[in-house]
Amino acid sequence: MSADVFSDVKNKLGFGCMRFPLRADKSVDTEQVCSMVDLFISEGFNYFDTAHGYLDGQSETVLRTCLTSRYPRSAYLLADKLSNAFFEKEEDILPLFRSQLEACGAEYFDYYLMHALNKSYYEKYRACNAFGIVRDLRAQGLVRHMGMSFHDSADVLDMILSEEKDIEFVQLQVNYLDWESEKVQSRLCCDVCRKHGVRVIIMEPVKGGTLSQLLPEAASVLDRLPDRQSNASYALRFAAGIDVVSVVLSGMSTLSQVEENTRLFKSVKPLNEEEMQAIKEVAEITQCHGSIACTACNYCTEVCPVKMPVSSIFALMNRNEGTYAGITKETKASDCLNCGRCEAACPQGLPIRRYLGQAVFRYETE
Numbered sequence: 375m376s377a378d379v380f381s382d383v384k385n386k387l388g389f390g391c392m393r394f395p396l397r398a399d400k401s402v403d404t405e406q407v408c409s410m411v412d413l414f415i416s417e418g419f420n421y422f423d424t425a426h427g428y429l430d431g432q433s434e435t436v437l438r439t440c441l442t443s444r445y446p447r448s449a450y451l452l453a454d455k456l457s458n459a460f461f462e463k464e465e466d467i468l469p470l471f472r473s474q475l476e477a478c479g480a481e482y483f484d485y486y487l488m489h490a491l492n493k494s495y496y497e498k499y500r501a502c503n504a505f506g507i508v509r510d511l512r513a514q515g516l517v518r519h520m521g522m523s524f525h526d527s528a529d530v531l532d533m534i535l536s537e538e539k540d541i542e543f544v545q546l547q548v549n550y551l552d553w554e555s556e557k558v559q560s561r562l563c564c565d566v567c568r569k570h571g572v573r574v575i576i577m578e579p580v581k582g583g584t585l586s587q588l589l590p591e592a593a594s595v596l597d598r599l600p601d602r603q604s605n606a607s608y609a610l611r612f613a614a615g616i617d618v619v620s621v622v623l624s625g626m627s628t629l630s631q632v633e634e635n636t637r638l639f640k641s642v643k644p645l646n647e648e649e650m651q652a653i654k655e656v657a658e659i660t661q662c663h664g665s666i667a668c669t670a671c672n673y674c675t676e677v678c679p680v681k682m683p684v685s686s687i688f689a690l691m692n693r694n695e696g697t698y699a700g701i702t703k704e705t706k707a708s709d710c711l712n713c714g715r716c717e718a719a720c721p722q723g724l725p726i727r728r729y730l731g732q733a734v735f736r737y738e739t740e
Contacts, residue, residue: 379519379542379573380620382451382484387639388421389414389632390577392428392671393625394436402432407440410632415449417636423575423623425455425489426474427676438479452478453485455523456504458495459677459719464502471511486517487545490673490721492526496534509540521545523577525721528562535570543620545575547669547721549585550612550653551660552578557723568618575621579613580606582669584660592659595652607638608645608653615644665692666729667722674716674726680705684716684726687733698737707733 389411395403422441424433434454441450454474461467475481486508488499499505511517522538523545524531535541544567552558567574580586586606588596596608613622622639626632645653670685678684686701698706707730716726 382420383621384418384420385639386614386620386622386642387419387635388423388453388575388621388623389419390623390625391422391424391433391437393627394429394433395627396429400430402429402436404436404439406629407436408444410626410629411440411444413629413632414636415445417640419636419639420449421451421453421621423453423485423577424478426457426460426470426477427673430676434474434477438477442479447481451484452480453487454478454483455487455489456499456508457489458498459673461502461504464504464507467502467504467507471507471516475516482516482518484518485543486511486520488522490719491522491524491534493530494718496530505538505540512540519543521575523575524563525558525723528559528566531563531566532569535566535572541572543573543575545577545623547578548574548576548613548616548619549579549581549609551581551585551657553657564616564618573620574616574618575623576613576616576619577623578669578671579622579624580609581667582671584665584667584669585609585656588656589659589663592656595655595659599649599652604634606634608649608656610635610638611642611645611649612653614639614642666724668692668724669722671721673719673721677715677719679711679713679715680709682707682710682716682730684730688729691729691733691736696737706738707731708738 395406397403422437424437426434456467460470488504508517508520512520519542520540521543522541525547546560546563547558548560548564552560554561564574588605593605596602596605610622610624613619624635626635666688668685668688672685674684675681683701683704687707710727710730712727714727720726
């Protein structure tokens with residue numbers, strides 16, 4: 375792998391553009407996003423990560439409004455993705471790519487990823503010549519660096535990297551809760567990337583907010599540490615301290631989150647031994663609680679025929695609340711068609727239909 379892949383990245387923090395702030399009508403608050411982008415860039419950071427389906431298709435166009443139309447091309451690095459849900463055959467890929475450039479207001483992408491690859495998606499991408507097409511786009515200068523995001527076992531990752539020599543980097547779900555997870559295999563996947571000499575971009579470093587909104591008994595473990603920092607800071611520092619990692623993405627939703635994260639990453643320090651022991655205890659407490667491990671990526675809702683608000687329902691269940699408060703005007707769990715598309719799209723491999731059945735019993739059965 376070329377050592378230049380991330381040479382233009384300023385600092386290690388990347389702006390994940392999947393969780394922009396929303397107005398009451400669910401449109402993105404572009405005025406607030408402009409302020410967040412301005413602060414991010416003024417503090418010396420430049421990496422932005424989006425995808426065609428983020429925020430029901432708003433993320434790319436918001437970046438055109440708030441970033442690419444307001445800053446010179448040299449001021450930022452832009453990553454986008456070829457997502458499984460938006461192509462079915464080889465002929466679909468180039469028109470999709472061109473529409474993404476137009477939506478973002480960009481002449482090229484610095485980083486372009488095969489999105490959320492697992493074993494079955496990989497077979498589809500190969501059958502549709504996706505790797506060859508993106509390789510050609512790279513040769514034309516329309517893509518500067520070619521990579522993939524990944525959700526499967528370390529063995530599958532090893533197979534893909536052994537076969538696809540053009541992959542320059544891998545985006546992985548890595549956080550201290552998933553580090554030794556048998557399902558996510560964060561540590562083992564990092565080991566595979568190290569074996570192949572491929573650098574890593576980290577997504578979900580706070581696991582969709584789970585590691586920033588800790589249970590009281592878990593937070594009390596961190597309270598014992600000297601120089602107590604925010605819950606999210608420990609998760610971000612854990613991610614940043616992994617030697618194979620070049621970028622840590624944070625899906626920031628408020629200006630205060632941008633302020634906190636840029637301040638942290640200007641001089642980010644790896645966790646010390648005492649802090650590492652503390653987060654191990656936090657992970658054990660959190661795992662024993664038995665919460666649904668949803669990261670609110672909403673890939674399930676994107677492919678759902680009835681647009682089930684899965685993450686909202688699961689958040690309700692995790693909070694042990696007794697009503698559909700806040701989501702009563704949206705589709706309810708009982709509207710599930712049981713088609714299974716959600717489970718095929720879920721990066722966490724959750725049994726979504728089973729959990730929705732539990733929601734029906736909990737909230738809709740008198």
